[in-house]
């Protein structure tokens with residue numbers, strides 16, 4: 025069992041003109057293998073910073089990250105990332121994008137082909153294998169990004185607002201897809217989002233972060249992700265508890281945003 | 291010093307503005323033609339294809355496809371019109387003669403002058419003027435001297451020229467006896483006056499000698515602007531028999547050879563240099579001052595130094611073009627590398643790519659569009675630089691050809707050369723664009 029352990033992580037950015045931003049302060053959290061966690065929080069509270077630290081793109085100023093008993097010191101294929109947009113390689117076809125990770129490992133052509141074909145089938149893009157990625161719609165591109173991440177068999181999947189740029193309908197379909205893949209593959213997933221509904225739907229666990237310094241404000245354990253697997257997500261949203269939770273979290277974030285605005289006015 | 295300089299510059303500025311002012315009616319006329327053809331085309335389109343969809347209702351469009359795509363009909367009309375104007379004002383045989391602007395007078399014309407002596411006698415005589423085409427020879431026609439003390443005269447004048455005629459030289463009583471010309475074609479004149487005659491104008495010089503100026507019409511003299519077919523026939527002539535000991539293809543081939551070799555060397559050095567600068571801060575620090583200093587120096591300003599160092603042979607020119615391409619390619623490659631989105635690099639890292647694999651599969655492909663843009667710019671600059679360098683010193687080449695031709699006032703060769711240089715430059719750019727579309731189709735799609 026490789027749990028993902030965030031152990032008392034703090035992150036300070038020194039600003040060029042002197043001074044510093046405390047982006048994260050004393051964040052601790054343990055994620056069991058196969059858990060699905062969503063992260064909410066007002067803009068600038070350090071969500072992306074936390075994810076970048078988990079991915080190994082940034083080294084925390086204090087504390088450490090461990091996956092299983094290995095300490096995280098840099099990016100590695102066991103922690104895959106799905107970016108909001110613009111991280112596909114537009115000089116490669118859909119097939120080559122999805123097969124990028126296996127290619128880097130030097131996997132045999134035939135085996136790679138099987139993996140790619142299977143994943144493109146899963147995300148429903150079989151007919152677009154040979155297309156250039158810039159010929160696809162935004163939603164299709166996000167599906168390619170997801171497939172590319174999965175092709176590498178990561179233990180942990182990190183997603184930074186992966187569905188932020190999509191229209192409501194595509195977004196809902198993608199949410200269903202994420203749930204399905206999570207259940208089928210049993211991977212640990214962390215998903216940052218700005219949408220409270222999305223966070224409720226796609227989080228067994230949900231953390232709400234607060235800014236200045238960035239920290240975990242509240243944590244919830246939720247039943248909706250399990251309910252939603254293989255079901256119409258709109259049914260889940262109609263659930264009584266769902267509405268309650270949504271209102272509760274919304275007003276909490278509202279308060280935080282207001283504090284930030286008030287702070288900015290001084 | 292300075293106040294004079296400012297006054298001088300002010301004067302120059304005024305001269306420029308004055309010229310511009312006189313050009314305004316022509317510019318207005320040209321714009322009127324453009325609008326008129328637009329109106330005609332709109333009418334024609336309505337007749338041909340009377341549609342009333344959304345596009346047909348738009349008049350001016352902002353930001354959508356039709357705002358960036360140009361109307362090819364307008365392009366054709368515009369180019370045709372340039373040739374039409376050219377033909378109209380050069381009396382070209384491409385156009386029927388009734389469309390020509392009035393040409394220079396040729397043939398025979400006459401006018402009469404009246405001489406008055408100090409004692410009040412006066413007499414008329416006729417002057418016969420033969421205006422002959424410039425590329426022919428002619429003698430003054432024989433005329434009957436006539437009666438009276440003033441005798442008839444004749445003169446031969448080449449087209450577009452004017453000439454003074456001492457009409458009194460054959461007269462019985464002339465200027466030496468204080469006889470003066472008092473009228474031309476019956477119209478009273480004094481020294482300094484000008485009289486219109488049916489083939490042009492005649493004016494009296496300060497000392498009373500008629501200056502005969504046959505009408506030059508509104509067409510351009512071939513020495514200023516040869517007709518299109520004149521340029522074309524010069525092209526075929528030079529293409530078959532060459533110019534200055536080299537065929538046309540040799541001249542153009544030499545220019546192209548220099549550009550291709552200079553550009554290739556510049557790219558071969560510049561691209562790795564740009565990559566090194568993009569990837570390593572040490573290289574960036576090392577070359578930044580050099581590149582940033584050399585980039586704003588126009589390659590043309592290096593010509594004198596290159597001639598001093600390397601002479602006027604091929605080596606000097608290729609060094610020059612190498613330098614012209616080098617900085618552009620280095621800067622293009624550098625910004626291609628540093629312009630890579632960090633999320634792409636991060637994505638590649640977390641997909642397990644090594645540093646070298648990222649360079650090979652992410653950095654380099656990501657920089658290709660920028661490198662192609664730089665290559666297009668560099669090719670254009672190289673082509674311009676080679677022509678300019680050949681203008682200064684060369685034994686062969688397109689620039690040398692037109693420079694020598696201009697010394698001999700062979701305007702047709704100059705124009706032919708300019709057109710060929712333009713066509714080749716355009717062709718190079720088209721080729722580069724086609725290569726770009728083919729090799730980096732993802733350009734601008736990231």
Ligand SMILES: Nc1ncnc2c1ncn2[C@@H]1O[C@H](COP(=O)(O)OP(=O)(O)OP(=O)(O)O)[C@@H](O)[C@H]1O
Nearest residue numbers: 037045046047065066067068069070071072073074
């Ligand atoms: N490279 C950096 N240098 C300096 N400050 C940074 C840097 N990256 C982030 N920050 C600061 O750290 C804080 C947290 O940023 P972060 O991007 O993690 O926020 P976020 O929660 O992802 O916000 P959003 O929801 O808008 O994406 C912000 O105040 C930001 O200004």
Ligand SMILES: [Mg+2]
Nearest residue numbers: 071072073184
């Ligand atoms: Mg963010």
